[in-house]
């Protein structure tokens with residue numbers, strides 16, 4: 001059977017990250033256009049039970065690499081396993097999530113296969129039977145359309161951008177073991193431990209709502225008002241570089257060119273001026289709200305909605321008003 | 329100890345990027361070129377290791393056109409000892425071609441550690457470090473925010489969503505730098521003067537044809553921003569209404 005598209009899913013502690021459903025749905029869409037089947041790959045330890053539910057997102061087959069070496073992410077183990085699977089399936093398109101894992105894994109697989117890779121794509125389309133990828137470059141100042149001169153085509157997809165399509169009715173799904181062509185002893189770089197960030201809180205790059213604070217927050221303890229707002233919305237808290245460099249927030253919260261790229265449905269920027277390097281990380285948010293006391297702050301040119309005012313008055317009021325809606 | 333830092337020259341992050349009339353290139357006139365910000369963390373880390381371990385030599389290697397020497401000189405001014413420019417005519421070779429050119433160059437060099445920035449802020453490809461690692465069959469840890477070296481080994485902390493992966497790897501290894509790894513220094517005047525005189529070795533490598541090519545650049549759709557809902561806390565109920573009824577995001 002010809003598997004035209006392989007989706008490399010990502011799970012942690014036995015649950016899929018949302019991006020896995022996004023790439024699988026996109027894999028299905030492409031396969032329907034290209035003609036062919038969709039295979040999904042899962043890597044992990046004792047994760048066989050995760051396979052079947054993937055049928056709902058369009059997988060015709062699931063290849064399960066179930067091995068203790070995948071208890072944590074293994075760069076060497078995963079890249080060898082996926083490379084062998086791509087070869088075995090003769091996949092024409094391989095999709096990854098542009099996550100910490102996918103951004104590490106995809107280029108390794110690309111190097112092993114000696115092919116091109118388009119990173120952090122925001123759209124894919126089929127034109128004359130060829131895949132064309134759209135991806136931001138220069139921190140989102142331009143969008144490039146990429147064509148591939150090598151096969152298979154490898155692409156990683158930006159989280160939160162691609163639609164998840166679930167279909168009803170269980171279809172026949174084929175579940176197979178994927179070969180794991182590595183042993184623990186072969187591995188030179190291994191994850192010894194994973195340190196969860198305080199409270200295992202939501203990461204800005206994955207959240208569908210992000211509430212960010214900048215220098216206008218004035219002090220680290222003031223971020224409490226953003227955390228309260230985030231709590232009501234189920235949002236993650238982000239920060240500008242100014243807030244991070246001041247030591248108010250960890251580097252991992254920084255949004256922007258030298259921080260994280262986010263594509264949430266809603267981005268609320270509080271006390272952030274909207275410097276070009278900050279905009280680079282958040283301008284693909286679907287809806288942007290800015291709260292800033294300076295009416296001339298550049299953030300207002302990007303924001304869909306703005307309030308000119310003191311964030312210390314506006315944010316608590318916003319939390320209070322949103323609570324009413326959420327409670328309804 | 330021998331450390332190699334692979335670094336790229338990129339447009340200053342403030343630069344307005346202009347698409348050429350053919351839609352397939354970026355105008356390179358009027359660009360102010362700098363050392364890639366993530367590569368600065370890599371250079372800084374190498375120099376800190378050198379400061380702690382006397383006898384360490386830091387070599388900067390860059391693939392790029394002649395103008396890349398300015399970024400290389402920034403790295404030397406910061407404290408790198410030697411430099412190699414792998415000179416190319418092509419303004420924008422793809423990641424596969426660059427990784428191959430680097431791997432070929434590095435093959436004849438000695439190293440215990442090779443540092444990269446996690447990405448170049450022009451093409452934002454995030455590929456060259458891990459690709460070189462595969463080509464040279466070296467272990468590699470990407471997006472490293474903390475690095476500790478000991479006895480033929482390294483402990484590297486890698487940023488992931490919601491946490492940190494702690495890696496142990498044997499050396500030689502490749503590490504790609506994330507912001508937060510360190511605070512890059514400003515070159516001192518003495519370093520800048522020295523960097524001006526420093527001989528940069530030039531190498532020529534035939535670049536492979538691109539595996540991925542830009543067929544067209546476009547500007548992202550302009551955001552129709554600027555809708556000011558109102559002033560102060562009084563505007564909040566209207567904002568919430570808009571978010572709920574118009575934007576439908578809450």
Ligand SMILES: Cc1cc2nc3c(=O)[nH]c(=O)nc-3n(C[C@H](O)[C@H](O)[C@H](O)COP(=O)(O)OP(=O)(O)OC[C@H]3O[C@@H](n4cnc5c(N)ncnc54)[C@H](O)[C@@H]3O)c2cc1C
Pocket residue numbers: 213214215216217239240241242243254255256257258259260270271272273274275276277278281291292293294297309310311312341365
């Ligand atoms: C190579 C490079 C990379 C960079 N990468 C990033 C990056 O990844 N992310 C990033 O964010 N920046 C980045 N920057 C920095 C960027 O240029 C700006 O310096 C930074 O974004 C400014 O942060 P800010 O908006 O919080 O602070 P400021 O520019 O100081 O803005 C603070 C804003 O808060 C408002 N304010 C103050 N008090 C209040 C109040 N009480 N209520 C309401 N509003 C108030 C002010 O009017 C002002 O607009 C980078 C810079 C360089 C050179």
